[in-house]
Amino acid sequence: MSIDESAIKALPYPVSPADEAELAAFVGESHARATPMCIAGGGTRVQPGSVEAEHMVTTRNMSGIVTYEPGALTLIARAGTSLQEVEDVLAAEGQALAFEPMDHRAILGSKGAPTIGGMVSANVSGPRRIQAGACRDHLLGVRFIDGRGRTIKNGGRVMKNVTGLDLGKLLCGSYGTLGVLTEVALKTLPLAETEKSLGFPGVTPREAVEIFVAALATSFEVSGAAFHAGTAWLRVEGFEAQVDYRVGRLKELFSGREIDVVAHAASRNLWRDLRDVRHFAPSEDAIWRILIKPTDAPDVMAALRQLGGEASLDWGGGLIWFSGPASSAAVRKAVGAGRAMLVRPGSLSAADLFPPENSAVARISAALRKTFDPAGIFNPGLMGN
Numbered sequence: 001m002s003i004d005e006s007a008i009k010a011l012p013y014p015v016s017p018a019d020e021a022e023l024a025a026f027v028g029e030s031h032a033r034a035t036p037m038c039i040a041g042g043g044t045r046v047q048p049g050s051v052e053a054e055h056m057v058t059t060r061n062m063s064g065i066v067t068y069e070p071g072a073l074t075l076i077a078r079a080g081t082s083l084q085e086v087e088d089v090l091a092a093e094g095q096a097l098a099f100e101p102m103d104h105r106a107i108l109g110s111k112g113a114p115t116i117g118g119m120v121s122a123n124v125s126g127p128r129r130i131q132a133g134a135c136r137d138h139l140l141g142v143r144f145i146d147g148r149g150r151t152i153k154n155g156g157r158v159m160k161n162v163t164g165l166d167l168g169k170l171l172c173g174s175y176g177t178l179g180v181l182t183e184v185a186l187k188t189l190p191l192a193e194t195e196k197s198l199g200f201p202g203v204t205p206r207e208a209v210e211i212f213v214a215a216l217a218t219s220f221e222v223s224g225a226a227f228h229a230g231t232a233w234l235r236v237e238g239f240e241a242q243v244d245y246r247v248g249r250l251k252e253l254f255s256g257r258e259i260d261v262v263a264h265a266a267s268r269n270l271w272r273d274l275r276d277v278r279h280f281a282p283s284e285d286a287i288w289r290i291l292i293k294p295t296d297a298p299d300v301m302a303a304l305r306q307l308g309g310e311a312s313l314d315w316g317g318g319l320i321w322f323s324g325p326a327s328s329a330a331v332r333k334a335v336g337a338g339r340a341m342l343v344r345p346g347s348l349s350a351a352d353l354f355p356p357e358n359s360a361v362a363r364i365s366a367a368l369r370k371t372f373d374p375a376g377i378f379n380p381g382l383m384g385n
Contacts, residue, residue, distance in 0.1 A: 014056045020143070020151060020182045023062070027180065027377075028149025030055070036380045039176030041080060041118030044110040052381040059117050062182060065089060073188045074140060079117025079181040086116055090188055098189040099135050100126030106276045107287055107344055117181040123173030126275040127224040127235070130216065130316050132189070136172035143183035144171055147373030155185060170368065176379045178372040192237035196247050197224070197267040199260035200232040205313065206298035208232035212316040213294070214253065220246040226274045227313035235271060274314065280323040285309055286346035288331055290320040292338035303334035328352045354383045 015037075017023035030037055038053040042060060063080035070093040077086055083101065090096050101124040103114060118124075120142070125134040132138075141155020144167075154167040171178055200211055208227035215222045215234050224235030236246045251259060262270060273279070280287055292300055294317030301311045301320060309324020320338070322331065328348055332340050332355060342353045357365060365383070369376070 014058070016058050016061045018061050020062065020145070023057075023059070023180060023182065024145050024149045024151050026057070026149075027145050027147070030377050031148050031375045034375045034377065036377050039121075039180055039379055041115030041121070042082065043112035044104055044108065044114050045118055045122055045175075051379050053379070057180070059115065059180065059182065063115075066183065068093075070095060070188075074185060075188055076141075076183060076185045077116045078183050079115060079120075081116045083114040083116055083119055091191065094191050095188045096191045097135075097138065097186065098128060098132035099138055100128040100132075100271075100275060101135065102126045102275045102277070104276070104343070106278045106281045116184055116186075120172050120184050121174065121176050121181055127226060127271055127314055130225060130318070131221065131223040136169050138187040139168045139172050139184065140187055141185040142168040142171055142181055144179035144181045146179045147375055147377055151182070152179070175382055177369060177383050178378065180378070192223075194240045194243055194264060195223075195235060195237040195267045195271075196243050196261055196263045197236075197270055198234045198247065198250055198254075199262065200234075200254070200257055201260060202230055202258070203227075203232050204298070205301045205311075208313060209294055209297055209317040211254065211257075215250060216316050218250070218253065220249055222250075224271055224274075225314075225316040226271075227317075228274065228279055229312075233270065233274070235267065274312075277312070277321050279312065280310070280321065283310075283323045284346060285323045285325050286342060286348045287344040288320075288322040288340050289343045290322060290335050290338050290340045292318060292320055292335070294318045296336075296338070300335055300338060303336075304331070307331065307334060351381060 015026060017026060035055065036053040037055040037057045038051040040056060040058045043058065059080035061080060062078045064078050065081060065086065066076040066078060068075045068089060075086065087097065101119050104110065120135060120139060123135045143151065143153045146152055171181060203211070205227060211232050212225040216225060220236065221238065222234050223237045224233065226233045234250065236243050247261065297313060297317040297320060304311050304322050307324055307326035307330055309322060309326065311320055311322045313320060328342065339355055341355065342348060
């Protein structure tokens with residue numbers, strides 16, 4: 001779902017407002033004329049053909065950290081701030097975004113810089129989601145422009161100050177269909193001192209899920225559980241003495257299995273690659289992101305293998321990444337009750353990114369869009385809009 005910098009510039013009428021007021025004025029005028037627009041941050045998650053719009057509106061010029069309070073574990077940044085800038089500022093204080101947002105550029109081939117607003121808009125969350133939760137779980141507040149051009153603020157700088165309806169939860173994961181984010185407030189957490197990963201080579205997807213279920217049921221605070229190319233991986237993070245103890249106990253729990261251990265930088269590189277699904281980057285096939293009940297993952301993976309291509313697991317089996325040439329209909333049939341999102345279309349249609357909604361959810365979605373964007377100008381054609 002990506003276009004690079006040159007592609008954005010080539011689109012008709014690209015607009016990059018300098019501040020919130022300029023953006024609000026532009027949206028208000030577009031509302032009056034019912035002029036559709038494609039919303040983007042750094043241009044790393046918007047696929048040409050997925051949005052039927054006359055304008056590409058980016059928040060890249062609305063950047064910068066508004067305030068950062070390490071002692072309070074809170075950060076407020078404008079939506080166009082690059083994710084790398086935020087991560088560098090946090091790292092200097094020994095902190096991080098606990099939900100470990102992935103970088104889509106490896107599999108999408110995009111050249112832009114991921115932004116904090118794009119991250120929130122897509123609810124981008126990585127392997128640590130099984131322990132720390134998703135992006136939306138760390139979102140304290142937002143400022144955004146609705147479809148009428150009104151500036152709306154919701155939430156606060158700390159959890160206890162969040163009152164009323166939590167609109168941030170609606171905006172997070174809405175892919176710009178409900179409003180244009182201009183500012184986000186996030187909870188931060190300390191960086192782990194060290195980490196180690198246990199690898200279980202030569203296992204099947206079913207055995208991998210069995211390992212995940214057993215490990216995640218313990219008190220050993222596993223922060224990553226993924227499977228790729230016949231190896232299941234468990235990650236443990238924290239203070240060195242604690243990590244050594246927990247790794248030792250996990251080895252005892254799985255004493256009947258072959259176990260490899262990688263530590264420190266090697267472990268961090270391993271999980272960066274798993275997070276960004278770099279093992280599918282060389283392929284030209286479509287890439288799917290499939291949310292599934294972990295215990296159903298082995299059967300779904302078997303069904304996907306019948307279609308050709310390859311699959312891997314993350315989130316303890318709750319997330320399947322699949323790369324293959326199969327049609328959208330075939331993939332979604334194989335997934336069954338799971339939710340399959342087309343991340344990289346390959347030869348498939350970019351208009352088929354999101355799965356169809358059932359009638360009840362579709363009615364709720366339509367009502368929300370009508371409330372937030374009555375003229376239907378935000379990312380039309382995306383998410384069934």
